[in-house]
Amino acid sequence: MDIHEILNYLPHRYPFVLVDRVLSLELNKEIVAVKNVTINEPFFPGHFPYHPVMPGVLIVEALAQAAAILSFKTMGTKPNDKSVYYFAGMDNVRFKKPVSPGDQLILKVSIDRILRGIWRYKGEALVDGAVVAEAEMMCILKAID
Known part of the structure; x- marks a missing residue:
């Protein structure tokens, strides 16, 4: 799935789209996606100017966006202006290694x-086959009042 199709399944837009490509997706089961991390990311000038590191919360957000794509595809629907897919919780979040410009994040999420x-x-x-972050996440699709 390329970025054009991804944008059909994510409500996010620049500068907050954190999934660049979907490598594989099995409905009701799992997704493997990619986030290419470049020096042009808007967060690097402030995190940190002399040693840029991708914020851990954004790594988890990238995982959540991959989860959203998996969920919308599984439900056979797309985001719309009548509902929002919310983060409902995170457990057992661990950051194991820093992520730097030039890294390619492989995002693996299973239901x-x-x-x-x-x-x-x-x-x-x-990154390069080594786990840099892991998390258990909960999300919910809610109607907008």
Whole structure:
């Protein structure tokens, strides 16, 4: 799935799209996606000017965006102006190595369970085959009042 199709399944837009490509997706199961990290990211000038490191919360956000794509594809729907896909929680978040410009994040997210509209996922982000972050995440699709 290229960026044009990804934008059909994410409500996010620049500068907050953190998934560049989907390598594989199995409905109701898992997604493997890519975030290419470049020096042009808007957060690097401030985090940190002399040693740029991708903020860990944005790595988890990239995992959550991959999870959103998986969920929308699984539900057979797309984001719209009548609902929002919210982060509902995170557990067991770990950051194992810094992510720097030039790295390619491989985002692996699997559905753990779906219960009463709450989607629970397990995710890990890898660079060069090594896990740099992992998290258990919960998301929910809510109607906009």
